Amino acid sequence: MAESVRQPQVLHYDVLVVGAGPAGLAAARAAASHGARVGLVDAQPRAGGQVWRHDVRHGVPAVAKRALAIVDGGQVEWLAQTQVTLAQPGWLLADSPGGARQLHYRTLVLATGARELLLPFPGWTLPGVTGAGGAQALAKQGWPLAGRRVVVAGSGPLLLASAATLRHHGAQVLGIHEQASRRALTGFALQLPRWPGKAVQAAALRLQLAGIGYHAGSVVVAAHGDARLREIDIDGPRGRRRIACDQLAVGYGLVPNTELAQLLGCRLERHGAHPQVAVDAQLRSSVPTVFAAGEALGIGGRDSARIEGAIAGHMAAGATAAAEALQPRRRRVRAFATQLQRSFALDARVHGLAQDDTLVCRCEDVPLRELRGFTDTRDAKLASRCGMGACQGRICGTALAELGLGDADLSTDGGRRPPLFPVRLAALADSFTDDSQGIHP
Ligand SMILES: Cc1cc2nc3c(=O)[nH]c(=O)nc-3n(C[C@H](O)[C@H](O)[C@H](O)COP(=O)(O)OP(=O)(O)OC[C@H]3O[C@@H](n4cnc5c(N)ncnc54)[C@H](O)[C@@H]3O)c2cc1C
Structure with missing residues (x-):
């Protein structure tokens, strides 16, 4: 048979x-x-x-x-x-x-x-540091936040949406730190009435966030802790200050x-x-x-x-x-x-946060020092394994492109090799069928 x-x-x-x-x-x-x-x-x-x-x-x-x-x-x-x-x-x-x-x-x-665009800075891989949207997603999925002191930082309207969700889930949001300048934000607010729906959305968010400080021109430059996050350093218009917190939700847009x-x-x-x-x-x-x-x-x-x-x-x-x-x-x-x-264009300050020993590829533990000097992303990858881990460069490759240390590969054939995500061997095996119409990776 x-x-x-x-x-x-x-x-x-x-x-x-x-x-x-x-x-x-x-x-x-x-x-x-x-x-x-x-x-x-x-x-x-x-x-x-x-x-x-x-x-x-x-x-x-x-x-x-x-x-x-x-x-x-x-x-x-x-x-x-x-x-x-x-x-x-x-x-x-x-x-x-x-x-x-x-x-x-x-x-x-x-x-x-x-x-999310996540940019490396000293301490960004500590447990307790996530993306702003990432923290929001975790909260919606039931991550326990009641009473936790959270700082939301980075750039863009997602910070407000994330802070509102975190607050709804019981977090104590200590502040929202937006890298864009006060001037840029005022210009944005003046334009908002052109889109009444957006203006209403923004007003609703402001109400939900009443009492929480929204700081312009303010950037997280380091996170400190041992087994978990304990403090962060913020660089703002009035200089540097240290804030004790349990959680940092930081993302620089999408x-x-x-x-x-x-x-x-x-x-x-x-x-x-x-x-x-x-x-x-x-x-x-x-x-x-x-x-x-x-x-x-x-x-x-x-x-x-x-x-x-x-x-x-x-x-x-x-x-x-x-x-x-x-x-x-x-x-x-x-x-x-x-x-x-x-x-919400990114300020040059956020491009210079990573230090030589800051991990850029957190899947493969590759620090910035090992990536300096490369002009081609593929060469850097082959030499350091940067981008070869579970996320397949979605985080570090994107960060390197943003920092000007690598180039997003726009080619339609060589840029991305299948599979797009880690896939079960059984599923790959299933893709080979006797039928010549099947997919042949
Ligand atoms: C983490 C995060 C949180 C956000 N939160 C807010 C918010 O609170 N408010 C707001 O106004 N905007 C938010 N945004 C912005 C949001 O992306 C957009 O406003 C809106 O959701 C975009 O809609 P979309 O349909 O283009 O993409 P998305 O809503 O991102 O939907 C894309 C879908 O494609 C699926 N997908 C992608 N690749 C594959 C694949 N290979 N196989 C199968 N499925 C796949 C994903 O699972 C996802 O569900 C958030 C963005 C992010 C990244």
Whole structure:
């Protein structure tokens, strides 16, 4: 009797959407509204992405519930805990608790979002130091915070959102330290009335954070402790001071997740130090069957993500007129994103925080000293193992690009090798089938 060969689950869609944040949810809804068979994939167990991550205590806001109805309503096929790790034109391979899945599509929407920009400084690897968004995510997942003294620092509006969540979960937020200058922040506040929805959001956050100091031009320069964080040094307009705390939540904004697009051969373009997916006005990438939306196109926030998701979803289902009707709204929300980037541009001070002995690659324990002198990221990687650990350079490679010590590789073939994430050997084995249509990494 022939030996049975384990086969991956093979699924076929008209439109496949990767990422179930605001962009992906809007894309799935738009595509499904034209009768397309839509698959929606996310590595997380629940849909919602970063901003609508389910909060174990407080659930999700009403606006998220409306967007999430597409998943509960059965109009799309929802594939939770399904992480895409390999890609070929027309096919993706994903790993899930139920085994490997081959996902076949006519058109694909990449709504893979963004990650935090973490920059190394002395003490940043101490237990008790996390990203600002990372701390927020942990709090929503039930991380115990009651009574803990937390400092929130770095840059951008995410600091306010994170501080509000931490406070809701019982943390004692000692202060918010924003690297942007008072002048830049005043300029931003004066522009806000152009986007009334954003102005209301900002006012609501200020209310929730009443009594917590918001310090401009203020940068965390070092964290101190032994087995855990005990104190931090802050450099502000009035000089340096030391603050005792239990937790530091520090992040310097967001960076688009472009690795899957790169693996599919989509052209990337650089925005500042970091790549984003290059698209035309209809959000079509350089690969004609692949569209992109949301933070993967550049950091724009929740509203851009939703409108771009809808445009990409309509386009992926062939509904050009419906997509076209949304273009004026896209221009409006993207203008907000441009303003945001201008106002919260990183001060040169934050690029000079790491010292020679500061670890840059915390997966492989590589200090800055070992990376000096390299102009090519790949050479530095081969010589030091920087970027070869579990995060595959998502943190250190991004930090090096921001610090000007490495270059984000924009090439569509050599920059990123599969798999995108550490993957179970069984899932890889499943991807080799007798069927010549299978994925061959
Ligand atoms: C940690 C963090 C916290 C944030 N908190 C807030 C906040 O409180 N308020 C706010 O206004 N904005 C917040 N943001 C900004 C937020 O990114 C955007 O406003 C909004 O969520 C962007 O929507 P999106 O759909 O483009 O991406 P996201 O919401 O990031 O969704 C992308 C989704 O793609 C999935 N994904 C990516 N790659 C793969 C893959 N290979 N396989 C399967 N799934 C994949 C991810 O799991 C994720 O769920 C936060 C960002 C981060 C990084």
